[in-house]
Amino acid sequence: MSHDRQPEWLRHLYAARTVREFEQDLQFLLKNYQPISAADLVEGRIPTGKPAFHLSFDDGLLSAYELAVPLLEQYGVPATFFLNSAFFNNRDLMYRYKVSLIISRTLFEPKVKTLLRNTFQSANFIPKLLALTSNDEALINRLIGLTGENIQDYLSRERPYMGDEEVRALIQRGFTIGGHGHNHHDFRLLSEDARIEQVSRSLHLVERYQPNGPRLFAFPFTDDRMSSSFLRRMHEDVGLHASFGTAGWKLDPQPNHFQRLSLETPRRTAASMIRREYWYRWLGQPLGLHRYKRKAA
Numbered sequence: 001m002s003h004d005r006q007p008e009w010l011r012h013l014y015a016a017r018t019v020r021e022f023e024q025d026l027q028f029l030l031k032n033y034q035p036i037s038a039a040d041l042v043e044g045r046i047p048t049g050k051p052a053f054h055l056s057f058d059d060g061l062l063s064a065y066e067l068a069v070p071l072l073e074q075y076g077v078p079a080t081f082f083l084n085s086a087f088f089n090n091r092d093l094m095y096r097y098k099v100s101l102i103i104s105r106t107l108f109e110p111k112v113k114t115l116l117r118n119t120f121q122s123a124n125f126i127p128k129l130l131a132l133t134s135n136d137e138a139l140i141n142r143l144i145g146l147t148g149e150n151i152q153d154y155l156s157r158e159r160p161y162m163g164d165e166e167v168r169a170l171i172q173r174g175f176t177i178g179g180h181g182h183n184h185h186d187f188r189l190l191s192e193d194a195r196i197e198q199v200s201r202s203l204h205l206v207e208r209y210q211p212n213g214p215r216l217f218a219f220p221f222t223d224d225r226m227s228s229s230f231l232r233r234m235h236e237d238v239g240l241h242a243s244f245g246t247a248g249w250k251l252d253p254q255p256n257h258f259q260r261l262s263l264e265t266p267r268r269t270a271a272s273m274i275r276r277e278y279w280y281r282w283l284g285q286p287l288g289l290h291r292y293k294r295k296a297a
């Protein structure tokens with residue numbers, strides 16, 4: 001979610017939801033579904049009546065705290081916030097946000113544009129920047145250097161992320177937190193050991209603030225290509241109560257692993273996205289497409 005003007009670190013990636021759009025989504029959800037807490041979800045306490053939903057926010061952004069939390073409290077909707085341990089307290093910035101910041105600077109500073117053109121040996125370097133992956137972090141940090149911006153100074157000025165104060169307040173107000181990996185690395189690009197390390201580091205952060213709460217983890221980007229045997233190992237090694245993907249409205253065969261429907265698509269309301277999911281489900285069910293297909297190993 002965002003205020004009217006999108007910050008440089010987000011502007012070139014996607015259009016975040018406005019407060020007004022988010023409030024309309026909440027009203028739609030509450031008219032048709034009933035909200036449940038993470039604890040209810042994990043313990044399988046699903047109330048009778050309207051179908052239940054649990055709302056979650058990824059990436060630990062301060063805007064979610066400042067803009068969404070007041071509305072969630074007003075409407076009495078519990079939610080989970082999934083945090084990256086590397087960015088907590090504004091210690092670093094996710095690589096995609098760094099890319100957006102670099103693009104912003106090339107648009108306003110001709111010198112930076114020339115440096116970038118030379119680095120990529122192409123005038124058309126913006127698609128190349130957007131195609132960088134979490135394995136290109138060293139290059140991205142060098143490019144930030146070329147813009148003349150010091151990322152630490154930038155982070156203390158802009159404060160994109162929540163920190164100690166906000167997370168304490170969230171817990172006190174009855175919200176839950178979960179892990180979202182250490183630095184939002186794409187898990188498809190990592191070995192199994194490196195993935196486990198990412199999950200554990202983010203869960204260490206969660207444990208500090210929520211020592212008795214549920215141990216939850218949401219995959220950064222996607223859980224695509226995560227095998228059943230890896231999910232089993234992850235749950236065992238890290239001691240998770242539940243994990244989450246973002247494959248849409250699908251039944252996942254993996255115990256305690258849930259698929260989520262992303263409601264962040266720009267210029268579409270929650271109502272239209274959920275309606276579309278109903279159609280997919282209705283059309284796909286006879287073919288078994290509503291079940292998530294996962295490789296065993």
Ligand SMILES: [Zn+2]
Pocket residue numbers: 058059180184219220221
């Ligand atoms: Zn994320």
